[in-house]
Amino acid sequence: MIFELDNVELYFKNKRVLNGIYLKAETGKVTSILGRNGCGKSSLMNIAFGYLKPKFKLVRLNNKPLLKPLYLTGSAKYLPQYNFIPNGMKLSFIFKLYKLSWNNFIENFNNFSIYKNSKIKALSGGERRILETYITLKAKSDIVFLDEPFSHLSPLHIEVVKEIIDIEKKQKAIIISDHMYEHIIESSDDIYLLKNGTTKKIEKLTELEDYKYLSEGCLITS
Numbered sequence: 001m002i003f004e005l006d007n008v009e010l011y012f013k014n015k016r017v018l019n020g021i022y023l024k025a026e027t028g029k030v031t032s033i034l035g036r037n038g039c040g041k042s043s044l045m046n047i048a049f050g051y052l053k054p055k056f057k058l059v060r061l062n063n064k065p066l067l068k069p070l071y072l073t074g075s076a077k078y079l080p081q082y083n084f085i086p087n088g089m090k091l092s093f094i095f096k097l098y099k100l101s102w103n104n105f106i107e108n109f110n111n112f113s114i115y116k117n118s119k120i121k122a123l124s125g126g127e128r129r130i131l132e133t134y135i136t137l138k139a140k141s142d143i144v145f146l147d148e149p150f151s152h153l154s155p156l157h158i159e160v161v162k163e164i165i166d167i168e169k170k171q172k173a174i175i176i177s178d179h180m181y182e183h184i185i186e187s188s189d190d191i192y193l194l195k196n197g198t199t200k201k202i203e204k205l206t207e208l209e210d211y212k213y214l215s216e217g218c219l220i221t222s
């Protein structure tokens with residue numbers, strides 16, 4: 001699967017947020033979007049998924065224009081920044097709903113074993129994020145969008161999520177945005193920097209310093 005987002009122009013009232021976007025993601029690769037707070041990363045993901053309608057956009061799947069919102073095709077999954085699983089749902093029911101194995105989940109996150117018959121509201125904020133990230137990554141799809149999958153997770157859990165990303169990318173195109181740039185750099189095959197409303201594909205990591213996304217020296221220690 002090749003997913004392309006092209007020619008996006010987004011305004012909120014008179015403020016132009018995105019203009020001149022190109023992004024390509026494909027099966028077998030993790031494609032990441034980096035950028036400062038408020039530069040439009042979440043808006044871009046919402047546009048790609050079809051939740052947000054900009055003034056202009058072009059989505060192509062396997063080089064063919066897609067004329068309906070991507071989420072209606074059933075081929076994509078999206079982890080937004082907000083919680084998307086209702087509070088009252090039992091964890092065992094969620095795994096049935098998404099046709100996923102509870103035992104495989106416990107192999108990765110054994111501290112969840114006590115929660116099988118609990119409702120999601122019994123989880124901490126970070127545990128809930130782990131569960132929603134896992135479901136989004138593992139559920140059947142061709143394209144996965146992850147908006148800040150690492151930000152609320154403890155270091156060991158981040159490593160487990162990175163391992164799952166590495167496995168899932170073999171059969172999916174995965175698109176990630178997060179401020180934890182070291183994890184992004186380690187997990188990504190392609191990186192785009194979103195700045196002044198446009199995407200720039202990063203060919204050399206030092207460009208992240210040249211474009212003032214990272215301060216000088218950050219890459220030496222990372």
Ligand SMILES: Nc1ncnc2c1ncn2[C@@H]1O[C@H](COP(=O)(O)OP(=O)(O)OP(=O)(O)O)[C@@H](O)[C@H]1O
Nearest residue numbers: 012013017035036037038039040041042043044179
């Ligand atoms: N519904 C909205 N109405 C008006 N302005 C909005 C709306 N949603 C986002 N914006 C503005 O659009 C810009 C981009 O927001 P967005 O949430 O896409 O940025 P972001 O790069 O994901 O930020 P962060 O890294 O802080 O999560 C911001 O200036 C924000 O204030």
